[in-house]
Amino acid sequence: MRLLKIFSIFIILFLTASAASAAYCSGEGKCHRHFPNHYRYEPCESCRETATADEAEDAAVPPDEVQPVVPTDAAGTTTVKLCSNNVCTVGGNGEVITLTNYNNAVDPTYDQLIEFLKADKTDERPYTSTYVCSDFAKTLHDNAEKNGIRAGWIGSRSCNHAFNVFQTTDKGTVYIDCTGVPGGATLQDKQLNVEVGQPLTGKYLFRSGTVQMGCTLANLLIYW
Template sequence: MKSIFWMLVRLVLFFTVCSLITLVLVGVSDTIHTQPINFIEVLLSVIAFIGIPYTLSQTFKKRINLITSVMTVLATIILMAFSWSYLQIQSPTDVKDRIEKLFASNPEFHQTINSLVKTAELNLSEISNNIGDTFNETIDNLLNTNYVMIGNAYVVGGDGNPIILDNNPAAKDPTWDELISFLLKDNTDKQTYIPNLFVCADFAEMLHNNAEQAGIKAAYVCIELGYPSVAGHALNAFQTKDRGLVYIDCTAPIGPGPLNGDTIVILEVGRNYIPSSIFPEDYWEIDWENMGIVKVIDCVQW
């Protein structure tokens, strides 16, 4: 959606450039055919002419500044409104007649404008191609976005936004030692659990994407817990080469807890969900609090 939004911003800026060019042509036409010369008309044309390259530069920037773009468009609207009134333009047909009069009165100017129009057509063609490529890329991204689904429903994080998995095609199954080494460096477990903002679903998303980025294939797991929790929960799974399928939970505890929150858990329907610290610390039990009986494993999505 962001790509489509910025594509529309570029189109608005491009039409702004077209408006400025039109104003310049009308101003030049009136200056040539009206005696004595009206310096206000000349000034309006000069301002519009200065605005053309500036607005074009905004249009073709890789990263558009939204505030600058909005201010540019507003300034152009104000300039056009004032010029439309001051130049006594009656209608779009009046604009067309004045520009045609300018071309007819000066063949050399006509040739120059034709050259500029051809250049503009080439630029417009390039813009159209870029817009088409951007649109196609946006559609591809939407179709290929890897959401986590349970049935027909999206899994969402604490802030209500869908969980999105960034899979790495080159990621591979790790050994247990490789997984341990990654977890020790990863900072997912150092995040703060914040209700309605960053919860277990977000921890599992972060660990999954960090692992994939590091070249380690990971799965996103959703489960339902019974008494005493009666809630949904999210964690991760890794298919290790030497220890088989292991389930890792890096969700930070609510309240005091060990400095390292990386845990491993035996995940079976009907079994109590009890995470155990992978990196035990003094003064903390290895086994964490029982979170409830595993009722359902909703999904294991790689």
């Protein structure tokens, strides 16, 4: 009986040690180890599959650096008040929203837009009763224009929501929602699927996850 207990303890210790060294390779091509009682990532070269010649060559070539936006030499700014048919859009503070367009702004490439969004911190601002989606869209618009990127502001009354639109030179029209959350949080930028008559949905740009707005787009109010 005593020998059986000792043998059982030995088996348990052996299995625990095996689990501690168990490794897996994720779909991202990164290898990690599991540790019992807590979880962390650690490089695991022994579990990495040998790269093919093509993969090794691709890994040796650094990604192309995104070139900065080159604005035109136009000077000055113009303002656009969000009013149409005697109806004006207001922000959370009740004031009519006014956009600032920079006359030298140009349409970006998709990668240039993404680089701008990575650097811009509008999405980290907290959503409050006085700073709502229409304010987020105004701030992102003005920041993009100031950085030489032509931007638009969109409101949807059917969804009671506001977001931004950009006309990229290589991937066409791109819709961005930077609206944050109460209390503030990072990585709130989202790319939306926008089509009148369809549900308003999207996905986060800099983290995993999708968004369902719970409404169908019936109309769009667009200002450039």
